[in-house]
Amino acid sequence: MTRSVQVALEGRSYEVAIGHGLIAEAGARLAALATRKRLVIVTDETVAPLHAERLRASLEGAGIAAPLIVVPPGEETKSWEGLSNLSDRLLDLNLDRGELIVALGGGVVGDLAGFAAAIYKRGIDFIQIPTTLLAQVDSSVGGKTAIDTRQGKNLIGAFHQPRAVLADLDALATLPAREMRCGYAEVIKYGLLGDPAFFNWLEVHGPRVVAGDADALLHAVTRSVEMKAEIVAEDEKEAGRRALLNLGHTFGHALEAETGFGDSLKHGEAVAIGMAMAFRFSAALGHCSGQDAIRAEHAIGAAGLATHAAVLPEWPYRAERLIGHMAQDKKAQAGKLTFVLARAIGDAFVAKGVEAKPLRDFLHSEGAI
Numbered sequence: 001m002t003r004s005v006q007v008a009l010e011g012r013s014y015e016v017a018i019g020h021g022l023i024a025e026a027g028a029r030l031a032a033l034a035t036r037k038r039l040v041i042v043t044d045e046t047v048a049p050l051h052a053e054r055l056r057a058s059l060e061g062a063g064i065a066a067p068l069i070v071v072p073p074g075e076e077t078k079s080w081e082g083l084s085n086l087s088d089r090l091l092d093l094n095l096d097r098g099e100l101i102v103a104l105g106g107g108v109v110g111d112l113a114g115f116a117a118a119i120y121k122r123g124i125d126f127i128q129i130p131t132t133l134l135a136q137v138d139s140s141v142g143g144k145t146a147i148d149t150r151q152g153k154n155l156i157g158a159f160h161q162p163r164a165v166l167a168d169l170d171a172l173a174t175l176p177a178r179e180m181r182c183g184y185a186e187v188i189k190y191g192l193l194g195d196p197a198f199f200n201w202l203e204v205h206g207p208r209v210v211a212g213d214a215d216a217l218l219h220a221v222t223r224s225v226e227m228k229a230e231i232v233a234e235d236e237k238e239a240g241r242r243a244l245l246n247l248g249h250t251f252g253h254a255l256e257a258e259t260g261f262g263d264s265l266k267h268g269e270a271v272a273i274g275m276a277m278a279f280r281f282s283a284a285l286g287h288c289s290g291q292d293a294i295r296a297e298h299a300i301g302a303a304g305l306a307t308h309a310a311v312l313p314e315w316p317y318r319a320e321r322l323i324g325h326m327a328q329d330k331k332a333q334a335g336k337l338t339f340v341l342a343r344a345i346g347d348a349f350v351a352k353g354v355e356a357k358p359l360r361d362f363l364h365s366e367g368a369i
Contacts, residue, residue: 003222007141007161008233014164016141016225018218022168023055023129027062030102030127033163038065039100039127040093042086042113044073047105047131050174055104055129066102067093071112075261078108078147080156086116097121100163106132106179107139107267111154114145118160128162131171133183133217134268137190137224138245140165142232148261152328153253159237167225169217177210177304182268184210184303185248185275187220190227192275192296193247196346198223203299210303243350247340248275254325255309258317265312272300276307281362282341292345310367319363323356 002019017029030039039059043052048070059066069089071077090101103113103126110128117126128140146157172180187209191199201219202209208216228245235242252267252274259265279293297307309315326337336353343349 001218003218005222005225005229007229009161009236012161014162016165016167016229018136018167018169018221018225020168020170020214022166023051023171024058026055026129026166027058027060027064029166030059030100030164031062031064033125033127034059034062034064034100036096036098036100037063038067038095039102040069040090040095041066041102041104042069042071042109042116043104044071044077044106044109046073047109051104051131051171055102069093071109073108074263075108075148075267078112080147080149082112083116083147086112087120090116090120095120095124097124099124101126102129103127103140103162104129104131105135106130107135110135110140111145111157112147114143114160114162115147115157118145118158123160125163126160128165130165130167132175132179133172133221134179134186135183136167136169136172136221137183138186138228140167141225141228142242142245143236152257152325153261155328161236167221169214169221172212172217178266179268180210180212181272181304182266185268185272185300185305187224188300188303189245189247189271189275190224192279192342192345193244193340193348194346195223195227196344198227199299199345203302206299206303243338244340244348247342247348248272248278250274250326250329250337250339251277251281253329254322255312255317257325257328258321259312259314269306272305273307273309273312276300277309277366278340279342280366281339281359282343284362284365285341285358287351288342288344292342296342296345308366316367316369319360319368322363322368323359326359 130140143161146154252270
């Protein structure tokens with residue numbers, strides 16, 4: 001069974017297809033978009049041997065030429081150097097503005113290839129084929145593309161919507177358990193920020209999602225994409241409600257920066273800790289009950305995700321350094337910190353102008369120095 005979710009943007013709407021066997025069907029599904037009968041697949045060294053040839057065979061079977069660019073895996077590739085190298089390789093292939101880029105991979109490949117598409121010859125269309133749970137439920141939908149810099153994560157980028165998204169659930173069968181847990185952090189985020197009924201369902205069925213149960217995955221991915229599509233259609237450029245999708249990210253990005261964006265703390269793991277911290281901070285400020293914070297923490301932890309920064313290497317970190325990273329956050333305005341906090345499970349809100357002292361006190365209570 002294949003589910004279809006529309007991202008309804010005026011003049012630029014697109015379909016997110018969710019189901020099994022979609023990579024093998026890519027040629028038929030993308031033929032109407034690939035009018036020049038050529039596209040370039042961008043993938044990484046981990047994904048290429050798993051899925052690239054199957055995708056190329058499907059495309060070539062539909063008469064679509066599909067040269068392949070393979071980049072190194074990992075967050076370090078999402079950099080100025082990685083963007084420059086990819087841009088040079090696209091230019092070497094003489095890709096023209098009527099052709100397409102296909103991002104085959106997780107969030108790093110999607111962000112990097114999407115940003116390259118946004119700036120290549122002043123903009124070229126691209127398609128997302130996300131191969132991780134995290135990318136299927138979050139980064140492949142909504143048009144955010146970016147690279148990291150030494151100052152922080154995703155600070156250089158563009159809003160550039162894909163023309164289509166193919167979320168093949170079969171690709172998730174190749175993922176290590178750690179990657180499934182990382183993706184689950186973004187799934188449970190949707191329940192925590194705006195759908196208490198979905199959160200209730202995840203409290204019961206979350207372990208099935210992480211274990212790769214087909215029915216549970218189909219429901220979890222579809223509901224997550226439905227929520228993101230609704231929010232993006234309402235607020236494409238994050239002027240309002242879309243900021244709620246950053247629940248846990250201000251804390252999480254600060255932890256990622258402190259650990260050097262390396263393999264010791266993956267993005268989904270940082271978001272998981274960040275969401276638990278956001279609920280504890282909300283409780284400390286009196287916005288939500290301590291019981292809700294405990295319930296959120298327990299549900300995140302039940303999936304095998306950490307909920308406290310104390311598990312990270314070289315902890316404790318300095319509170320002032322963490323606050324400095326948060327000051328680089330894209331939501332910060334006029335030097336004031338902005339957080340996504342919660343009044344209850346399923347009721348998140350954007351808190352602007354958060355003062356440094358209560359934040360510092362909270363970080364100290366978490367064990368920072």
